[in-house]
Amino acid sequence: MAKKTYDLLFKLLLIGDSGVGKTCILFRFSDDAFTTTFISTIGIDFKIKTVELRGKKIKLQIWDTAGQERFHTITTSYYRGAMGIMLVYDITNEKSFENIIKWLRNIDEHANEDVEKMILGNKCDMEDKRAVSKERGEAVAREHGIRFMETSAKASINIDRAFNELAEAILDKTAGREPGDHVDRVTVDRRQQSSTTGSCCNK
């Protein structure tokens, strides 16, 4: 058995409309770089980054999902195993902000009840094209009792902070829990594939 190089493993998920910058955010966080042109995400993507919080090594397993409706059956199956979810919108795109409500509903339907959430208003470097004020972002977050931050993957604003804060919130909750093999993967919610067949147990 390989020795564990981390103390805890957290599974995080990035969701939000297509083009809001989920892949760029993740790339900024994992590789500390930004390229303007990224291929669009088809299905899901996956990255790992280890951070240190309160003296603990925490391995973050981050799933980057595709934004378009077509991929929802594929992507919602990842919600169940997620311990933290980043909901991303684009501050220059009103529609992507309005859809946050839709994404929240998706979480209610498919994710664990105690999942930690955070709303990110991305592309805050584009002040001249802003369509959603920071206040509106904060208001929605407050209304749902969720953390909120404006970020820029391009200018590297608040990206590390956002992930650290989310991880910390999870840490508060999971304090004391040991990393076990059972948390080593995302549990796929099979109810999704065979449509709603009543209740089903999940850990």
Place this chain on the structure above:
Amino acid sequence: MAYKARLRGFDDILQNDIIDIKKLKELAFNGIPDDQGKRAICWRLLLNYLPPERASWTAFLAQKRELYNHFIDEMIIIPGSQCSEGDHPLSLNPDSMWQTFFKDNEVLLQIDKDVRRLCPDISFFQQPTDFPCSQIVNSMDAKRLHRRVEFSVLKSANVERKGLGITKIALSLKKANEDYAPMAEGEEAHWEVVERILFLYAKLNPGQSYVQGMNEILGPIYYAFASDPDPNYREYAEADSFFCFTNLMSEIRDFFIKSLDETDCGINSMMSRLLVQLKNSDLDIWLKFQQLELRPQYYSFRWLTLLLSQEFPLPDVLRIWDSLFSDENRFDFLIYICCAMIIILRNQLLSGDFPSCLKLLQNFPPMDIQIILNKAVELSKQKV
């Protein structure tokens, strides 16, 4: 030498009055030469666009290309340009041109995001085309599709609905993305052409409309046609790739339709087929994946949906597609290639944990594509 002989092999087949498609497939399966526009002509045949009778080509192509121009005229309309009684941006009449215009723009918005993200590792799509579409590029930008959605990126959906001050907003635009800066009047970039093809496809196939990833299917076809050294063909890269793309989509569209996921031709059944193949070809890896609960949708959903176009550099994708398009039982060979890709990584996969295996599969390591193809052929022969 062998290369010259291969070229001659293609010439022999392509010079016949009636082209033997079966023979062409046999030859093309092992790769089509990169030069002399061979790939472009062969793909037109392999995708059932050009008929095998050479004598009919001139008339056939002329008719198709005219049809395509007709699509452009019909479908890229600007409301208000033709005076239509009682139509205005606030109209709730479903026949309203403005209504259609706004609905189309939602689709266009997604296309626009994706064509700007097509093949970012090469500069081809940002380059101007030698053959811009004249009615578009000489319209004072009015018919340029990306102009239509720039304002909706900028402004809220409410404004779309109200439709007020559209021209004003459109005029006060700043450059969106430096690399994809708009071209001068009379010019257009390849990505704009790709955007138009996808838009027309979405309009003509409302049941499918546009789904992300279609850009990755069109990209290589358009690239092959638009880099044809023969200007007589290159000039019509747009129309020809539209029809070839349409034909190819007719074979794989089920992968793109959510409601068909569970059907025999849907993506889930393709993923199951891959898994069965893997089980038969390499039980150890299959067991390992079972144990790790590494499901095929984590990696092969994208492989299969996009015919591997996001996994390899463009020249390799072209080479893979030579084989896929020559496959008699179209897309059986795709399963073999995917399976070969997994088996080639055997040692690493068997010793890895969940994240390292998944990372490896999602970011396939660079390697000579021929190794993968040879392995795939080997697997396909084992089956008998």
